[in-house]
Amino acid sequence: MFLKNIKTFIRHLSQNKLYTAITIISFSISLMFVILLSVYLEQEYSVDEFNANKNRIFRLAHDDYSGFAPPSGPLLMEKFPEMEYFTRTYDQQGYAYTNKDEKMKISYLMVDSCFFKMFSFHLIEGTPETALLPKSIVLTKEYALKIFGKIPELGSIVNINDQVDYKVGGILDKWPANTHFAKQDALVDFPSLADMWEYPQVLTTYNNNSFGLYVMEKPNTNLPDKAPKILKLFKDVNWMYKNGSVKEVNFEPLCDVYFSKSYSPGVRQNSKTLLTVLSAIIFMILFLSVLNYINLTIAQSGTRSKEIAIKKLMGSRKGQILAQYTFESIFLSLISFFIAFLLSFIVLPIFNHLLDTHLNLDTSFSWQFLGLLVGGAIIIGAISGIIPALTIARFDPIAVVKGAFRMKSKQSYTKGLVAFQYFMIIVLVTSSIFINKQTRFMRNFDLGFNKDNILIINNTIANNQRNSFQSELMAIPGVKHVCFVRGNPVDGGNNNSFTYHDKPLSFQVFQVDTSYFRMMGMDVHLTGAAYSTNAILLNETAVKDLDLPDNPTSVKLFDKETPVYGIVKDFHFRNLKEKVGPVYFRIMSPKMSAWSIMVKVSGRNTFETTQKIKAAYTKFTHGLPVEMKFMDDSINQWYDRETRIGKMVEYFTLLTILISVMGLFAMSLYFVQQKIKEIGIRKVNGAKVSEVMTMLNKDFVKWVAIAFVIATPIAWFAMHKWLENFAYKTTLSWWIFALSGILALGIALLTVSFQSWKAATRNPVEALRYE
Structure with a gap:
């Protein structure tokens, strides 16, 4: 009997290829994400656990x-x-x-x-x-x-x-x-x-x-x-x-x-909030997948009604039918898990890049962990199968044999489920667009200096060779400026703290040579004070924090009167989560070792120019390999975290849309099957195809509207709270909410219209044959 049920189920799957494909693809993709995220979370939460003390x-x-x-x-x-x-x-x-x-x-x-x-x-x-x-x-x-x-x-x-x-x-x-x-x-x-x-x-x-x-x-x-x-x-x-x-x-x-918000040198950190969000994503993916399987199975149950009726008439008990359908669900879940397991290895490089991690599935899959995953797949399969099994087990075999069987559904369940899926789509699409908008806003923000075509090289040039090296670089075609610095907008300079008029102040300090401001395109206003070796330049925020007049010529720092040679327009030396802080510049002494060398290139033949710069550097350091990076690339790395989060939300949004479309397809099929008699009567009475399609689609449009009304304030609040993390941020544009709603509506119409058109063009005699 068991083998016979297996053969019957496999024959059902082969005869309903679309149902089989949708079910297995939906489950497999969902379980792939669950596997990868589970391994990642297990790795992150185990950091430092190996230490005996x-x-x-x-x-x-x-x-x-x-x-x-x-x-x-x-x-x-x-x-x-x-x-x-x-x-x-x-x-x-x-x-x-x-x-x-x-x-x-x-x-x-x-x-x-x-x-x-x-x-x-x-x-x-x-x-x-x-x-x-x-x-x-x-x-x-x-x-x-x-x-x-x-x-x-x-x-x-x-x-x-x-x-x-x-x-x-x-x-x-x-x-x-x-x-x-x-x-x-x-x-x-x-x-x-x-x-x-x-x-x-x-x-x-x-x-x-x-x-x-x-x-x-x-x-x-x-x-x-x-x-x-x-x-x-x-x-x-x-x-x-x-x-x-x-x-x-x-x-x-x-x-x-590892999860601390407090930074110290030489550590790597992660956000516990991000891991909590990823954990929530796992449960949401599983929830949507289970709902889809339930919907697809119930929607297809009509095609298996005669099989169930015959089994009941032949003496099969309700418990046997429950066990059969639950086993079928577990069987499909295990097949999907095996496919998801293989997909995990294929998608792993993208996943590692996305989360900036180095998962190794070969070492992560211990027998215990693999057993947990397989056990989880079995539990998911059992949960997914129990509701369809209960529904199918209640079929009236006599009505099925007579041909009078019609599935019934509680409208509240149908409406709530469909509205929830649209709600998820609207919230995720809105969040994804806003995160990308904020990331673009930060990348394109005017930082107060020119960051393009500037190379930053870690300095190991001896002080007595500095002028010679600078001359050699300036002789390279394409090199426009060269300067030696202790601190630049990428590394944030050094920090000095002192008490000023009984108020503690913390300043960033940049020590640069005279070509720095011209290279960076910074706006500098000279105060008229005579230049001296101990003179400083202040940024506008420093002038305000020190309660100085608009054009100060001196300030008392560290109990010494210090000439103020110029005022530098505010510029950003940290990411846009933080406001501009006070800064002062000093002109670097020739005896002082520089941290880095900044080289401005023309932007033409960049590869050839950088190769010549590397060769000159290697020559002066006796073969030491050069470490260099472009300033704009380094600044873009300030927002790598936001970019990764945005990509993760994008992928999850696409996954949610994919799963939801599959589920909505099942729901539309289920909904249309319940309307077969009504459609037949309307067509017999002269209803047009367009009128029937409008009748079938309007409920789904209404559910999109309900989901939009609920999702919009929730999405607005979530994005408003997220943007509070940034001192400089984009606006919460109304058109993004509208676009998300239109996208959800388009998904609904595209998904439902196919089933609606099939039902509307069907011969009404087929629907009313047994009435």
Whole structure:
């Protein structure tokens, strides 16, 4: 009997190819998204879970930044016996070489010697106790093979930036993929920062609060309870707590750091809100898919009514029919899951690009996780099949055999379901258009400077070669300007904080050479003050914050009267989520090392020009590969997150439209089947095809209108709240809501009209034959 039911079901599927295709395609695409999003969510929520001491490690934070001065860690270790270890962190980039004198780019995280006692990073060479002794470096296996050509012996020398020789103290197997620390080539002992910067006081001064700080409490203690005492201690020693610019100390559990809104150097982060939205998307996709399967199955149940009637007349019980249809649903769900599993591997590269992640399904699919997915597919199939099974099991076999059977439906169920699908389409289309509109608005916003055709090169040119290098670049056809800077709109410059008239102020500082303003096309108004080496230029916001007159010639900074040489029109050095802050410029001294080199090119023969710039750079750095990027590309990366969210909403919108169209197709079929007798009577009485189609379509148009009325205020509120994240934003245009409604109406008419036309052109005698 079981095999006979299987054969009957497969024959039904083969005879109803459109129904079969719609059902399997809808389920497969939906389950593909569910599989990929589930793997992604599992990966994101497991970040830092591998650390054995995860429940005892905290990152210190304050406000939206978690930077502290280097002496903070040793001070807390001395004052609080509850603390077992601490490590400071700071990420840097540069170049490294061995005794082979082959320079290579290196990114490294500076940490304290107890790092490996706190975090479960796996060493294949060296021990946690000795890996990070003074002037030691721990290389990843990948980088060690790259720079040495083999796994080096412990004690081998690596020089960084021609400044400090480090001994190899250990080799990491690989950088953990599920840590919140950004991927690095090496770990370097933190105290050597003083030698790296040639600034011994950096380890003892509280002037610089740019370093991450992690602490680990002893077992059975509660270090976060000491936050009020730590805050009081910091108020005594740290200027930013003294002047009230920072007012709190927060302990972030290690596994929460990845989702924190507080930034610190050398970390990668994700938004828990985004993951919540993605989780909601999973449930919404499943909900729509299950509804569609129910609708399609019920709509097709009329074609199987004789089969069910005969089984009932032959003695089949209601429970047997329920079991049969539920099994059929599970069978289709498993087929769809298998197809979705294969589709996941095909779509994976697009998915990784969209979410800026690196999912590897080969390693993600453990037997336990695969079992959960298969179990989920079975549950989804069972849930999808139970309602159609209950509906079909209630068929009256006598009415079916007589030919008098007609499906009935509660209009409230039909209307609510159709209106809900239109509601989803309108909200998602509106959201997608608004997100893209805001992203375009930000990308095209006038930032107050010329960002086109400007190359930014990480500087490793020696100071005594600066003029020669600049001359060589200027001799290249297509190069218009060259300047050396410490800070540009992409990196945001440096930060200086000070008290001005008893008010704490925080300024961004840019140190540039004299060609900078001409290159950037910035509007500068000279105040008339005589130029001097310590003169500064202020932006308009700084003039307001300092309560200066419109044309100031001097200002008292750091208790010194400083000439103001010019006023720079406000420009943006952060993304448009933040308002323009106060800035001052200094002209850079020839003795001062530049962070980067900015090169303005003509825009013609760009590839050839950049190749010549690279060759000149390599010549002056003795073979060091050049790191360069165009300023406009870097600025566009400010909005990568919004772009990815927009793309995700777009794909989900298209998926929702696809699933909804399939479901609406089923609903229209179901609706028309219930109207067969009415259509026949109307046609016998002279109704035209157009009148019948209007009668059938008007209900769907009405449901679109109801969905539009409900969806518009909800979409407006959601987009209004989202735009609150931006200091500079686009407008909530009325035409976008109208366009979404028109699109939903068009989808309804296109989907329903086919069924309406078939019903309207049908011979009325067929509909009234058994009446």
